[in-house]
Amino acid sequence: MIAEEPRVDASRVTELAQSLETELARLIVGQKALLRDTVIALTAGGHVLLEGVPGLGKTVLVRSLGQALSMSFARIQFTPDLMPADIVGTNIIGEDDGRREFHYQAGPIFANLVLADEINRATPKTQSALLEAMQERTVTVGTQTRPLPSPFFVLATQNPIELEGTYPLPEAQLDRFFFKILVPFPPEGDLLEIARRTTGESTPQLRSVADAGAILAAQRTAREVPIAEHVLRYAARLVSATHPDRTELDSVRRYVRWGASPRGLQTLVLGGKVRALLEGRYNVAFDDLNAIAQPALRHRIFLQFEAEADGITADRIISEILEHTAKEPADH
């Protein structure tokens, strides 16, 4: 006999997300979009690639998230000499009752929250070890496969400058990130506030607002949010429009090499559902899709060299797609 599922309380998800945002905002100055998108990805069960110059608080954000969520947190600093075993763990010889035998020494990836700092500095082999774990949520060492803790949330960072000696993530591996969030340089007002908060005698300490169970429940609830057929079609049109052979936009045909994968559509819909809950709504709206379209699609659109030459970014292409994709039913 199957036990009846407990009734979903969507309002609790909303409260959780809002309290998490509030708590993070105590330490992270400004960056509301960054916080919102991070919470959305966390609630949707996806991983995030943060891109920004050093010193913008990327690591602070992940650490703060760990504090606010009462979940295990691990940080891996990616370097060229980092090996896969340094991430997923390895079998080592140990003594037990006078007998020597191999014991599995778990790597830092066995945590709820993992910060993969400067992921593009590790070799592709090492990157693959992490990205495989992100996708499968299991780690195989030797002959044994071990599940990662749940929830499992990876925040990877990369620096858009100082690209020498780095290994850019291949397209297929980028696609495994739920969101790619750009961390902008804070405005002057936020800079002042950062200075005030971090150069004083003490820094704010975050309180825990949720645990792993709450996050998992929120992830399940988010998937129950309904989406209307025409909204779903809109999401599909957005994704289709990123493909040069399926769009009517000249800029896409000219500058885009490959469009977003079906995983991009999944991200749009799932992210839209979470955002709807965060907005206190129980259905996905066009606005939800539009709001997350940039972080959901920017790393899934691959541009031609001509785009780089003309200074065209994926964000600009997405903005144009959003602007030209019809929301209103066509026959009215």
Added chain:
Amino acid sequence: MTSLEAILTELRRAARRALGARYAAHALVGAVAWVAAVLTLARLVPFERRLEVAALGIPVALAIAAAIWAIRRPSAGLLMAVADIRLGLKERLSTAWERRAESGPLDDAQRRDALQQAAHARLPAAFPIRVSRGEATLVAILAIFALALALLPNPMDQVLAQRQADRVSQARAAKAVVDAKKKIADSEKPSPKDAQIQKILQDAQAKIREADSPRKALESITPAEQQVQKLTDPGTPALQSSAQNLANALSGTSAGRSAAQAISSSPAKGAQSVRDLASQLQSLSPKDREELARALAKASQQAQNSQMRDSLSKASSSLQNGDAASAAQALDDVASQLDSLQEQESTDQAVAAAINGLEAARQELAAQADRDANGQGGQANAGASPSAGASGSGTGNGNGNGNGTSNGNGNGNGNGNGNGNGNGNGTGGTGSNGSGTGSGTGATSTERVYVPGQPVPGQSENDPTPLGPGQDVPLSPYTQVIEAYQQAAVDATDQSLIPGSERDLVREYFSQLGEQRATR
């Protein structure tokens, strides 16, 4: 708001109103565009009843819009989706409606949320009744354009007026032919060829009515006249002359005086009287017989008709020989020839009536064709009578003449006498024996022939009559005097006892002049 159905009902009502307004605006655009298009077209091609056709577009456009409005029913999902977008409901209504039958974990909450949000929204605002600025501008522009087209003079109006005048003229011409037919049918002395004449007139009438223009209609008149002319007997003048000579000869005899009077009265009476004379030959005195024989011999010598001459000669010789029976037989032959003459004269009268009718039609059509050629075709009216030569005389009688045509088809020219009103505006009447045969060549010469004369009525005093080369007398264009000349000549021939062939010669002469005038 109680339920999604109630929301849908309200949205549907608002949408119907908005759609109605929108379709009405579309219909207005279509109707005004139709009117403008029709009025534009009417400026390019002659278009009768253009206002009716233009006006017809308005109800048609409205009816089409109403039909589409009545047929078109936006789906519930569509209404909800549009309301979501326009009222900022964030797809709540459309999601709730789409999942109204679902019972997922969040569906109830979603429906409650949708109803709650809808309760605070003004649903009809999702489908406002509004007029598109573009459509309003378009209607205004088209309306002004159409109004301008309707008010400004249309060059095609003249063409249409000309067509109308042409039709009226052709109807009048056809009526003239019908009048001629009626006159022939009502004749007291029917001719054996009346049926043929009626048939010819009937055909001519039909062709006149069906012709595309007066000019085309004119082309059917000359052949009809020629056909009618063929029905006349060329020997009639000779027989008439012989009969008149007989009457003259008999008038000097005591026995034949009454017969002479009867012959002069009419050939039919003359025939009866000659038969009576034949039956009385036995009872005549020798002296009377002698006198009668001489008169018959004289008439025989003067007779141009051979049969008449033979019969008279035989009657005369028989009387001189005392053979009264043979003489009576010969006089009976003379009487038969007088009967034949009577029939030929009846035929001639019918032919004359037919030709008069055709000539009246010709004048009517020629006048209209001239007006058409001069660009005044649309000015024809009920007074479109042949008035070019109308001049009031002291007795109030005027003569009117029509104009020939310049179509180069050899049209004749008829004449008519009418009663004027003393102001020179006489209306052409029906000529007594007017006829015309066409032989014109349709030349387009611009030569004008002048004859000495006085300024004609209607000619301005400030416009001195031009003098011909080397002449010191005022000259008038012959076209302005030829009618009077022609009428005088025709009257003279009609009133004179001259052979019919001579009369025809006169008529033919003037007809040819008329043809030349028409071609100019």
